[in-house]
Amino acid sequence: MSARDRVELAVIGTHRAAVLEALGAEFTLHEVESFDDVAGSLGAAAERIRGGLSSPMIGLSAPMMDALPKLEIVALFGVGLERTDLTHARERGIVVTTTPVLYEDVADTAVVLAMDVSRRITAGDRWVRAGHWGAGGPPASGKRFSGKRAGILGMGRIGRLLAQRLAAFDMTIGYYDPRPAPDVDHRLYSSGVELARESDFLFLCAAGGPGQRDLVDAEMLAALGPEGVFVNIARGWLVDEKALVDAVVTGTIGGAGLDVFADEPNVPRTLREADNVVVLPHIASNTVESRHAMDQCMIDNIRSWFATGKAVTPVP
Amino acid sequence: MSARDRVELAVIGTHRAAVLEALGAEFTLHEVESFDDVAGSLGAAAERIRGGLSSPMIGLSAPMMDALPKLEIVALFGVGLERTDLTHARERGIVVTTTPVLYEDVADTAVVLAMDVSRRITAGDRWVRAGHWGAGGPPASGKRFSGKRAGILGMGRIGRLLAQRLAAFDMTIGYYDPRPAPDVDHRLYSSGVELARESDFLFLCAAGGPGQRDLVDAEMLAALGPEGVFVNIARGWLVDEKALVDAVVTGTIGGAGLDVFADEPNVPRTLREADNVVVLPHIASNTVESRHAMDQCMIDNIRSWFATGKAVTPVP
Known part of the structure; x- marks a missing residue:
């Protein structure tokens, strides 16, 4: 597969190297540096982004979605949805997945x-x-x-x-x-x-x-x-x-x-x-086992969506 | 009941005031100050002692028992028996009780x-x-x-x-x-x-x-x-x-x-x-509820023995 054919993903927030390596082998990753200006962060790539990763504390706001016209799916790390505009995602037909393994x-x-x-x-x-x-x-x-x-x-x-x-x-x-x-x-x-x-x-x-x-x-x-x-x-x-x-x-x-x-x-x-x-420093789900399972769950959702058109753990 | 008729008890180790008050109302209590010289600590009363209290960390050694010729029962606080000579107690016919409520x-x-x-x-x-x-x-x-x-x-x-x-x-x-x-x-x-x-x-x-x-x-x-x-x-x-x-x-x-x-x-x-x-500072059984229940269990054993001839929670 040439670089030109690869699906492009926006990486929002911090994710572990293992996740970026696994997804980077199949997809072209673009790191979003300013959450307030996703379009500016991504430049011309914004028009081509079809998937993304984010975390519950950053989530996916309506302006973020609107900066990415071809966005199909965002895989969130964790299960929190408070910073994600699900209503807007539904209107846009964007699939949001969480990691219900913790x-x-x-x-x-x-x-x-x-x-x-x-x-x-x-x-x-x-x-x-x-x-x-x-x-x-x-x-x-x-x-x-x-x-x-x-x-x-x-x-x-x-x-x-x-x-x-x-x-x-x-x-x-x-x-x-x-x-x-x-x-x-x-x-x-x-x-x-x-x-x-x-x-x-x-x-x-x-x-x-x-x-x-x-x-x-x-x-x-x-x-x-x-x-x-x-x-x-x-x-x-x-x-x-x-x-x-x-x-x-x-x-x-x-x-x-x-x-x-x-x-x-x-x-x-x-x-x-x-x-x-x-x-405690917000560690209720912070075990080695859960973190690995959550990483894998994000990877599986993105892979599955672009391979089969189905996510593994979408928010209903 | 006159003081002369009251059963006399040896108090070995530290016990809460509520226990000493409850038992002191019915029995005459003698505090043992030297665990190595029980007879010396108690003086003439040693010959009259029929019951006692102790704790697992002090227990009841054979010399302690032998200093108390009329001893019938000792109520231990807790369930540990490592400092209590059960074999000697059995030979002497002394009943040992614990507090199996923790x-x-x-x-x-x-x-x-x-x-x-x-x-x-x-x-x-x-x-x-x-x-x-x-x-x-x-x-x-x-x-x-x-x-x-x-x-x-x-x-x-x-x-x-x-x-x-x-x-x-x-x-x-x-x-x-x-x-x-x-x-x-x-x-x-x-x-x-x-x-x-x-x-x-x-x-x-x-x-x-x-x-x-x-x-x-x-x-x-x-x-x-x-x-x-x-x-x-x-x-x-x-x-x-x-x-x-x-x-x-x-x-x-x-x-x-x-x-x-x-x-x-x-x-x-x-x-x-x-x-x-x-x-932790040896607090596995140290709750307000267990301590009260253990205190009550010691009191019940002593009272029951001298009222009915039966202990409530004797060591088999």
């Missing part, structure tokens, strides 16, 4: 964050590393994890995998979802606040469309209460972060396990310094 | 330690707290937890509760126990080394009688291998700690989650400073 890791992270906060794991490790064991008083007692009441906000794929895991810890599981899941046996609550009121652990697993903000607010945190633990493995902007900081500091809630924040990579100092909070 | 917490701790090491949870929290997120490169990737191979050394009560939990993470579970458990479906290996060789996570859940030392040695750690994670929620002296330190530092194993150590509260500096290790 859910187990995210559900695992939710479990470990909840247990870490209640059992004081990172706090205990910090205490031992600082040399306090033997030198100070006894270590602080945590609270039991097993047998408690778990509330899941959002009963999608991650929520279901989380419920499967929590059930093995003999937990009572409830959930709130604006779209009830008829195949799920757990109790459906009428609102997030009602769910929080009867939960020891409140897990935010909502997908979070573009319209949603501050799904978890001061009222819901107050309902969770001073013994409750809040866990967020979804998106930071689904939470009123100021209210969360207040709730943690004042003891309105017992603690929080957070993988995501409103303004990443910035984490409010209060959260970074709190002993009843665990702060 | 197993869920210990199994939970095993899960959280394993997941923490593989997913780099305390390491990630430390990294964010230190302000590296955004300032340095991307966070390091962890390894997936779900779906891996778990090896359980010791299929007792904790091992079974651990297996229940790990199964919900779609793990393949194997075990080694010198006494096979016919009611357990998981694969029984012929030795700890064989088990380690086919495990991604190796959990030490052995009860650890007085004869056992260095159950986990350099050979077993080598069999676990450079991707493997070792978790100890049993006893520190069941592990060759020098071999463990070497294995962690040289990369013979991938990492370790440790609640217990050979010489507590001393934790080798290498372990405290390693990024692939989580170090």
Whole structure:
């Protein structure tokens, strides 16, 4: 195949060398350097681009699409869609694919964050590393994890995998979802606040469309209460972060396990310094295994589309 | 009841005020100040002591028993028996009780330690707290937890509760126990080394009688291998700690989650400073709920014995 016949792809955001090598062997890749000016970045190639790669934190805006008149498919790394204008993509007939191969890791992270906060794991490790064991008083007692009441906000794929895991810890599981899941046996609550009121652990697993903000607010945190633990493995902007900081500091809630924040990579100092909070750098899906599977999934979607006209994991 | 009629108890080790108050209302308590000289500590009361409290780290030695000729029962806090001479207690007809109400917490701790090491949870929290997120490169990737191979050394009560939990993470579970458990479906290996060789996570859940030392040695750690994670929620002296330190530092194993150590509260500096290790201050059963339940269990055993002649949770 001559260079002239090769399909041309726009590479938006940072992707691993293995992905660029694999796709570069079959396609001509053009790196987009300015996300605000895709046409300017790509020059004459913009007219020829038929496919692309992007990441959830950059996504694919309507102006990006409009700069690429022949765009047929964009493969996103991850499963977040908040920066991608799906409505516009549908109007244009552009296929958007995600990498739905990371859910187990995210559900695992939710479990470990909840247990870490209640059992004081990172706090205990910090205490031992600082040399306090033997030198100070006894270590602080945590609270039991097993047998408690778990509330899941959002009963999608991650929520279901989380419920499967929590059930093995003999937990009572409830959930709130604006779209009830008829195949799920757990109790459906009428609102997030009602769910929080009867939960020891409140897990935010909502997908979070573009319209949603501050799904978890001061009222819901107050309902969770001073013994409750809040866990967020979804998106930071689904939470009123100021209210969360207040709730943690004042003891309105017992603690929080957070993988995501409103303004990443910035984490409010209060959260970074709190002993009843665990702060992770957005790694819920960040395992070697998931990253490889996500890379491969992007590659497979692009290859499959241009070989057969079908994507592997398109957004419906 | 006059003071003269009250049963007298020896209080060995530190116990919470609530326990001493509850028992002090019915019994006369004598604190033992020197564990090496119980008779001297108690003076004339030694001849009248009919019951006692102790803790697993002090236990009840043969000389202690022999200093108390009328001793009928000792209630231990916890479930460890390594410092208690059960053979001598049986010869003397002394009932020893433990507090078998903490197993869920210990199994939970095993899960959280394993997941923490593989997913780099305390390491990630430390990294964010230190302000590296955004300032340095991307966070390091962890390894997936779900779906891996778990090896359980010791299929007792904790091992079974651990297996229940790990199964919900779609793990393949194997075990080694010198006494096979016919009611357990998981694969029984012929030795700890064989088990380690086919495990991604190796959990030490052995009860650890007085004869056992260095159950986990350099050979077993080598069999676990450079991707493997070792978790100890049993006893520190069941592990060759020098071999463990070497294995962690040289990369013979991938990492370790440790609640217990050979010489507590001393934790080798290498372990405290390693990024692939989580170090906890022996808190596997240390929850508010378990501590209350354990306190109550000691009280119930003493009360029941002197009211009905039967203990609630005697060691068989």
